[in-house]
Amino acid sequence: MKSVAEICSDLIRFDTTNPGSGERPAAEYVATLLADAGLKPVVFESAPRRTTVVARVEGDSPDALLVHGHLDVVPADPAEWQMHPFSGEIVDDCVYGRGAVDMKGSCAMTIATVLDLQARGVRPKRDLVLAFLADEEATGDYGSRHAVTEHRELFDGVTEAISESGGFSVTSGDVRVYPIAVGERGTSWMELTAHGVAGHGSRPAVDNPVATLVHALSRVASYQWPVRLTPSVAALLENLSEVIGRPIDLDRLDEEAARLGALGTLFKGQIRNSANPTMLSAGYKVNVVPSTASAHVDGRYLPGLQEEFLATIDELLGPKITREFVNLEDAPAAPYPSAFFDELGAALVAEDPGARPVPYVMSGGTDAKSFARIGIKGYGFAPLMLRPDLDYFGMFHGKDERVPVEGLEFGTRVLTRLLTHA
Numbered sequence: 001m002k003s004v005a006e007i008c009s010d011l012i013r014f015d016t017t018n019p020g021s022g023e024r025p026a027a028e029y030v031a032t033l034l035a036d037a038g039l040k041p042v043v044f045e046s047a048p049r050r051t052t053v054v055a056r057v058e059g060d061s062p063d064a065l066l067v068h069g070h071l072d073v074v075p076a077d078p079a080e081w082q083m084h085p086f087s088g089e090i091v092d093d094c095v096y097g098r099g100a101v102d103m104k105g106s107c108a109m110t111i112a113t114v115l116d117l118q119a120r121g122v123r124p125k126r127d128l129v130l131a132f133l134a135d136e137e138a139t140g141d142y143g144s145r146h147a148v149t150e151h152r153e154l155f156d157g158v159t160e161a162i163s164e165s166g167g168f169s170v171t172s173g174d175v176r177v178y179p180i181a182v183g184e185r186g187t188s189w190m191e192l193t194a195h196g197v198a199g200h201g202s203r204p205a206v207d208n209p210v211a212t213l214v215h216a217l218s219r220v221a222s223y224q225w226p227v228r229l230t231p232s233v234a235a236l237l238e239n240l241s242e243v244i245g246r247p248i249d250l251d252r253l254d255e256e257a258a259r260l261g262a263l264g265t266l267f268k269g270q271i272r273n274s275a276n277p278t279m280l281s282a283g284y285k286v287n288v289v290p291s292t293a294s295a296h297v298d299g300r301y302l303p304g305l306q307e308e309f310l311a312t313i314d315e316l317l318g319p320k321i322t323r324e325f326v327n328l329e330d331a332p333a334a335p336y337p338s339a340f341f342d343e344l345g346a347a348l349v350a351e352d353p354g355a356r357p358v359p360y361v362m363s364g365g366t367d368a369k370s371f372a373r374i375g376i377k378g379y380g381f382a383p384l385m386l387r388p389d390l391d392y393f394g395m396f397h398g399k400d401e402r403v404p405v406e407g408l409e410f411g412t413r414v415l416t417r418l419l420t421h422a
Contacts, residue, residue, distance in 0.1 A: 001115055004408045005095055007033070008108035009088035011071070012097035018072035018137040022049025026071045026104075030132050031055075033111055037118040042154060046146035050134045054147070054154045057114060057128040064127035065419070066161035066376060068367055069107040070136030070143065073099040080399045094402040101395040103164040105403040106382035107132055109411040113419065116412070124419045129158055136367050139327045144370035158376050160340050165362050166380025167348065167414070169355070170262045171388040175243050178348050179266050179360030180341060181380020182232050185273075186306055186331030187365050188299035190313070190323045192216070193292060201287035209293040210282045212320050217277045217295055219316045225272040227253060230302050232336055232361050233270050239358040240266070265393055269363030273309045275299040296326065300363065303331040329365060332372035334379050344381050347418040351410060352385060383414040 002010070014026035024045070031041040031053045041055040051071075056064075076085035076098040083089050085098040095105065110130060117124065131154075135143035148155065166181035194216070196209030205211070229237075229250070240263055241248045248256050253271050257264030275297050282293035301309035317323065335341070336359045345357030360380065368378030384407040386392055395401045416422055 001119060002033075002112070004108050004112035004412050005090060005405045007111050008095045008100065008105050008403070008408060009090060009097070011104040011108060012088035012095070012099050013086055015086045016072045016099070017075050018135060022051065023071040023134045024049040024051040027051035027053045027132060027134075030071070030107070030111065033115065034130070037115050039114075039118070042151075044151060046134065046142040046150070050142035052134050052143055052147055053132040054151065055130045056154075057117075057124055057130065059124035059126045059128060061126040062157050063159055064129050064157040066129045066131060066155060066158045066371065067110050068131040068133060068144070068161060068163045068371070069103050069110060070133045070367060071104070071107065072135055072137045072143075073102065073104070074137050074397050076399070082400055085401070090405065093405045095405060095408070096400065096402045098401055100401045100403040101392065102397065102401070103382065105408055106164055106411070109382065109408055109415060113412045113415040116416070117420065122420055125421050127157060128419065129155060133367055140367055140370050144367035148370050148374050152374060155371070155374060155376065160334070161368060161371050161376050161378045162344070162381040163366055163368060163378060164380060164382045165364070165366060166360060167344070167383035167411075168392055169352070169385045170266065170392075172243060172263050174354070175356050176352060176354050176385070177240070177243060177263060177266070178345075178355050178357045178383070179236070180344050180357055181362050182336040182341065182359045183230070183303050183333035184331060184362040184365050184368060185270070185300040185302055187327055187329040187369070188301060188306075188309065188313075189326040189328075190297045190299060191326055192295045192297060192317065193322050193324075194294075194320060195292055196289070198291040199289045201289055205289050208289050209291065210289070213282070213293040213295055216317045216321045217297075220275050220297060220313070221277055223275070223312075223316055225274060225312075227271045228273070228302055228305060229271065230304065230361065232303075232333065232359050233267060235336065235359045236267055236361070239356070243356055266358075266360055270302070270361045273299070273301040273305060273312075275313060301331060302361070303333045306330065329369040330372070332369055332378060334377040341379070343418060344379060347414045348383060350417050351414050383411040384408070385410040
């Protein structure tokens with residue numbers, strides 16, 4: 001049976017860059033592994049080569065847990081990497097390659113855990129639904145959104161889910177903090193358009209849409225969003241205060257985040273909404289004032305704050321800018337405190353007695369948003385014990401992405417404890 005590191009390496013070698021040629025080869029590999037272990041994977045496509053795999057493992061209770069991950073990855077330029085990003089090489093006890101952290105490593109942990117249970121004839125304590133999805137690195141239209149609308153029956157009985165961006169260790173002195181995501185910020189990707197009067201570039205502009213748009217973007221980019229402490233983030237700050245042995249100053253959270261280093265990254269991007277201009281498009285010739293100019297903005301908002309976020313955006317843009325949503329997704333939240341959160345934390349502590357599980361809200365987003373549409377409560381839990389010097393957040397979409405082999409092996413042991421009566 002393949003090791004978790006070998007499965008991770010194999011998955012990385014499939015170039016599933018999004019946009020690109022699709023996830024089909026990686027999906028077929030996953031489906032073969034599951035079928036060879038005696039499962040009956042369902043493979044479907046939302047478009048040619050945009051492939052998803054779903055399988056159910058029968059457990060002692062029909063109250064099912066969804067374990068989902070995505071097979072697509074963001075682009076990687078080989079010239080910027082020490083090793084080819086799709087080599088899957090294991091060097092210095094780390095698996096290198098695009099997707100090692102985000103999130104083929106996590107998919108490999110799930111697969112390795114389930115294959116081991118099947119080989120040993122161990123039934124999980126509840127039904128498991130495994131989903132290996134397409135298109136998470138875009139909108140999910142070809143992956144999770146398609147799955148919950150066109151294949152809803154595959155998720156019957158599922159009440160909770162676990163996936164990426166949680167359960168990893170952040171070392172602070174002698175304590176290893178393990179943030180478990182109980183929510184995500186919502187997504188508001190917007191296309192902005194300014195309309196004006198076309199004319200010759202050498203003459204005084206009547207109504208230059210480029211200038212109008214640039215001024216509006218400047219207001220958006222420079223706006224200092226107010227701190228908004230949601231209950232989950234407040235709980236995180238309370239837990240971190242206990243870890244560091246002093247109260248965190250809630251009136252100086254930006255300074256506290258900088259002072260706390262790695263621990264500060266757990267709340268720095270989660271205490272307020274944000275909006276970042278990311279793309280600009282206007283004109284076709286240097287001496288022509290165009291009639292339109294457009295831009296894209298990546299907006300993120302905390303649970304419960306969509307209305308406040310959009311009202312602020314409209315005020316910043318002003319009346320001459322129109323906006324359309326490229327992607328609008330609500331900010332999902334899972335119950336905390338909860339018995340299931342305690343189960344996740346107990347599985348970590350069982351493998352790492354120095355673990356300190358804490359609640360966490362993701363600054364970005366995952367496929368949990370799609371599953372929330374059908375009532376599934378999603379938790380970020382892809383357990384990894386990491387070396388203190390490894391910049392976990394820097395691995396996401398960064399160059400030389402890698403994951404320690406020992407971290408993957410730790411993750412499979414934690415998952416085994418979570419999924420079984422061990």
